[in-house]
Amino acid sequence: MNIKREQGFSTLLITVVISLIMALYVFSLLSVELFNSKKTQNIIISQELKSMSASGLQCAVDIILRSGQKPTSASIDYTPCVDAVITAIQIPATSTYKVTSTATAGDAESTMSQLFMSSSMNGVKSAFSSSGDIIFNVSQTIDPYEGVKAGTGYNCSAVRSGGRVIIENGGDIVVRHPRDQLGHQKKDVNDQVINCNSSHLTVSPKSSADYLGDIEENIPELDLFYDNFGVKRDNWAEAKNLFDTVITGEKQVKTVMVNGVDTAVEFLYVPGCGGKIQTIIDANALEVIKGKENPAYKPQLTKYIWIDGTCSLNGMKYTQVADSAAGITVVIKDGLVTNGGTPTSFHGNLFVFDYSMTNAQLLAAWQTATADEKANVASYDLSQMPFFFRGSFQTRGAFNLDSPNRQCRVAGSFQPGYSKGKVDYEESPFGKTVMLEGSWHDF
Numbered sequence: 001m002n003i004k005r006e007q008g009f010s011t012l013l014i015t016v017v018i019s020l021i022m023a024l025y026v027f028s029l030l031s032v033e034l035f036n037s038k039k040t041q042n043i044i045i046s047q048e049l050k051s052m053s054a055s056g057l058q059c060a061v062d063i064i065l066r067s068g069q070k071p072t073s074a075s076i077d078y079t080p081c082v083d084a085v086i087t088a089i090q091i092p093a094t095s096t097y098k099v100t101s102t103a104t105a106g107d108a109e110s111t112m113s114q115l116f117m118s119s120s121m122n123g124v125k126s127a128f129s130s131s132g133d134i135i136f137n138v139s140q141t142i143d144p145y146e147g148v149k150a151g152t153g154y155n156c157s158a159v160r161s162g163g164r165v166i167i168e169n170g171g172d173i174v175v176r177h178p179r180d181q182l183g184h185q186k187k188d189v190n191d192q193v194i195n196c197n198s199s200h201l202t203v204s205p206k207s208s209a210d211y212l213g214d215i216e217e218n219i220p221e222l223d224l225f226y227d228n229f230g231v232k233r234d235n236w237a238e239a240k241n242l243f244d245t246v247i248t249g250e251k252q253v254k255t256v257m258v259n260g261v262d263t264a265v266e267f268l269y270v271p272g273c274g275g276k277i278q279t280i281i282d283a284n285a286l287e288v289i290k291g292k293e294n295p296a297y298k299p300q301l302t303k304y305i306w307i308d309g310t311c312s313l314n315g316m317k318y319t320q321v322a323d324s325a326a327g328i329t330v331v332i333k334d335g336l337v338t339n340g341g342t343p344t345s346f347h348g349n350l351f352v353f354d355y356s357m358t359n360a361q362l363l364a365a366w367q368t369a370t371a372d373e374k375a376n377v378a379s380y381d382l383s384q385m386p387f388f389f390r391g392s393f394q395t396r397g398a399f400n401l402d403s404p405n406r407q408c409r410v411a412g413s414f415q416p417g418y419s420k421g422k423v424d425y426e427e428s429p430f431g432k433t434v435m436l437e438g439s440w441h442d443f
Contacts, residue, residue: 049103049110056084057101057112061435064099064116068432071097071116096436115436123228123428124349124398126157127418131222133163133407136414139171143179143417144214145398146186146194153197154178158214162222162404165208165215175202175214181321181396181419224402228351229430233402236333236355242429244302247276249309249335254364265364267357268309268335274344275315277330280305281347288325303328303348304428310335310365312373313344320394322347324421327397329428336365339389340373346395349423352387354403359383376411385409397422 059081064071071088078086084101091098095118102111127144128134144158158175159165167173178186178194186194200213208217226232229239240246249268256265270276280302287299311332316339328348334357337350357365363383366374375390387401387408396419401408 046108046110049105049108050112052083052103053101053110053112056081056086056103057099057114059083060086060088060099060101061114064433065435069429070118070433071099073429097433116433117436118433123430124400124418124423125227126160126398128158128399128416129160129222129224129227130401130408131162131224131404132401133166134159134161134401135166135168135407135409136171136173137168137409137411138413139167139174140410140414140416141174141176142415144175144196144200145418145420146178146196147200150197153195154200156196156200156214157216158202160216160219160222162219163217163407165211165217172204172206173202173211173215174204175212177201179417181417224351224400225353228349228400230432231430233355236353239430240306240331243304243306243331245280245304246306246308247273249307249311252364252368254367256360256363256367258360263360265358265360267361267364269365269368270307270309270311270335272315273307273311274313274339277305277313277328278316281316281326281328284326284328285323288323291325299325301325305330307332308334310368311337312369313337313339313346314370314373316344316346318394319345319347322396322422324419324424327419327422327424329423334361335386336362336369337387338369338373339393340370340375340391344391344393346393346397347419347422348397349400350395350397351400352403352408354386354401354406357386362386380409389414 060078063076063078063080067073067076069076070090072090076088081101084103086099086101088097088099090096097116097118098113099116100111100113102109125145127142142158144156146154147157148155156175156178159173165173175196177196180186188194196214202210202212202215205211211217223233225236225239231238247270249270251266252269253264253266255262257263258265284299284301284303287301290297291299305328307330326347329351330348331351331353333353334355337352360383362385366382373388373390377385377388384406385408386403386406388411389409390411392413394415394417396417398418399416
């Protein structure tokens, strides 16, 4: 009886164990099935999110490339990209932008990004540039644009010309190592002094044959407008539409001699032009002060000024030192540009754009000049001289004289000096934005 009882207990125990093993086996099968189901579900969600983030990024890329604007521009609207959330940031201290597309579902997330770069590396390439001849009547000292670093030094650029660079009266052009507006030699981000390479540092030449790489003459097909604003010269209207303000001159008529005949010639003239520019500069300075006093306040600056017509810069103040935020870009289109006698300073990019002005219009415009502005020009062909400065003039930024086949003259102490902070086009509305190849990233 005891033997039977023990055999029964053993049979029951074996049956229980077998049942437990079968149950565990069935449970493991169910677990594997649930895991596979969950895995399949996660794969589907992951693929859907990846597809959505990819779609969102492609949408953002299309919007950016169509607009030609920087990804962070306030004018770009990413709301049509409904599949993902689009964010755009500028990588600090660079002209590179990161655009990120993020798609989410519950706790799941898929992120893709693309880098863009501003091709508005178009911009000032020299302290002083002229598409035609530039003539100095005395020696000049120029603080150049540091240019590209090559080895331990920089390939500096002081003067670029599509014509000749001429110094009269036995004068010289002396190029110094790059300096700041206080006259101190510039330093790089690592606090190292910036030096021009010996191949790009002209010192007291005896003739243009002694110019080194920092002074270039007879540059073929020099398009200063494209260099500065990212569009071809003939497409200037595209750039004009991006300027903060436009000042249009009044129509004036003067009688000049054309082919031996007195002829009434119409042209545009801006009364008190220098004063108008100075008013904008003064308003900008007040905005900068507000921004410093209240970090939450974003200064409302008028940085890009387009002027149509003849403009005398008399009326501008002499200020040797100015905040970088005070730098302005002024384009003066189809007008005589003069400054006579009064010490003046300019912080920014002064761009003289001689596009469609006729010889007769230029000659007529000279009749609006003051006696001081006309001083010492009697021997010159005024129909060929759209830019004439006489006296003391200092600049921190750059001068660009886009006047092909004509001669621009500086008489007196000019002292041009490049300043990146005054002409920084990484923050400007000009130029196109392009994708940085190979920068697509999937998180």
